[in-house]
Amino acid sequence: DGGITQSPKYLFRKEGQNVTLSCEQNLNHDAMYWYRQDPGQGLRLIYYSQIVNDFQKGDIAEGYSVSREKKESFPLTVTSAQKNPTAFYLCASSQVGEAFFGQGTRLTVV
């Protein structure tokens, strides 16, 4: 089945720790996106990538990093510089038209 897979579904991070969220797609889409969603809020763009080996900062990139070494993969690292990382993280991909989402990763700081 074609789609986007995010893992893990739930992730717990200790203070000062870096964690990496995985996003893999087999839709052959060029563009991939990472969004953060806080309770009761809309989607905020963290990073996006239009092609392999290229990516751009979104509105809230501070404290996050990404890589796009393969078309299928767009992992997001939440670094210790992100002071309030507890949120729902969504990965999406698109080609010409609509975007499709993974099931999300819920990150909690413990």
Add this chain to the structure above:
Amino acid sequence: QKEVEQNSGPLSVPEGAIASLNCTYSDRGSQSFFWYRQYSGKSPELIMSIYSNGDKEDGRFTAQLNKASQYVSLLIRDSQPSDSATYLCALKDSNYQLIWGAGTKLIIKP
């Protein structure tokens, strides 16, 4: 400056009635418009795409686009309690960037 505006709601509609969700946008060059539904704690799922002026119907859902007025709407006929969710309006602007509204919370009352 917000590029996509939605009323945050909540919008309360009796079961069986028509729910009308609205979205305005600022970039006249926008070409592609999308409506997504997001249940609490889940990722957004695509309901409708619309690319040209007029109406597009899919089952109980009708999307309406008016590029002259920079306005896109979603009508849900015969509303069901399962339609209770947050509805996100999105578009691809003249730079092919994916832009999101903040969403409208819809509550269908039995």
